[in-house]
Amino acid sequence: MKAGRVIGSVVASRVAEGLEGRRFLLTVPVDDGDDVTGEEFVACDVVGAGRGSRVIWIGGKEAALAFGRDDIPVDATCVAILERHGQREEND
Amino acid sequence: MELGRVLGPAPSNVKHPALDGLKLVFVEAEGKGKRGVVVAWDVVDAGPGDRVLIMREGGAAVRLLRRGAAPVRTVLVAQVDRVDRER
Numbered sequence: 809m810k811a812g813r814v815i816g817s818v819v820a821s822r823v824a825e826g827l828e829g830r831r832f833l834l835t836v837p838v839d840d841g842d843d844v845t846g847e848e849f850v851a852c853d854v855v856g857a858g859r860g861s862r863v864i865w866i867g868g869k870e871a872a873l874a875f876g877r878d879d880i881p882v883d884a885t886c887v888a889i890l891e892r893h894g895q896r897e898e899n900d
Numbered sequence: 901m902e903l904g905r906v907l908g909p910a911p912s913n914v915k916h917p918a919l920d921g922l923k924l925v926f927v928e929a930e931g932k933g934k935r936g937v938v939v940a941w942d943v944v945d946a947g948p949g950d951r952v953l954i955m956r957e958g959g960a961a962v963r964l965l966r967r968g969a970a971p972v973r974t975v976l977v978a979q980v981d982r983v984d985r986e987r
Binding site: 815816817818819820821822823824825826827832834847849850851859860868869871872878879880881882883884 | 901902903931943944945953955956957958959960961963964975976977978979980981982983984985986
């Protein structure tokens with residue numbers, strides 16, 4: 809699992825089976841100080857995250873398990889909203 | 901998933917039986933240029949130039965296909981209508 813920041817959203821009306829009605833969030837990976845550590849990607853959401861949210865996301869096959877099934881065609885899902893973003897920020 | 905653009909069809913006559921009848925296309929992941937070009941199974945009937953979401957998880961692809969063990973990983977799982985980006 810990794811930290812991320814939601815920077816936008818993706819609207820898609822025609823989707824694969826299992827993705828109907830899902831929310832898609834444009835997300836960047838960040839470190840414990842909220843600095844961007846990689847390229848943006850699109851994640852599904854199960855916790856109601858939105859633009860500006862700092863989240864915990866999971867990639868790979870476990871991304872589908874966030875929906876309680878293993879046949880949802882996703883490779884990244886936001887599974888928690890971070891309240892505080894780690895030690896580094898608290899020390900600043 | 902990643903944002904991408906469909907380039908065009910990736911036709912093949914000789915293929916693994918599990919791939920029979922699948923629509924395979926070339927797609928370019930956004931921001932990566934030609935190094936970001938991959939072949940994907942298109943389940944949302946996208947056309948050249950369409951913006952899509954590229955999903956790269958083999959297990960989910962195999963279960964979506966429902967043909968047992970199958971050599972698939974990359975799937976176009978959504979046609980993108982709009983991206984709202986923080987600026």
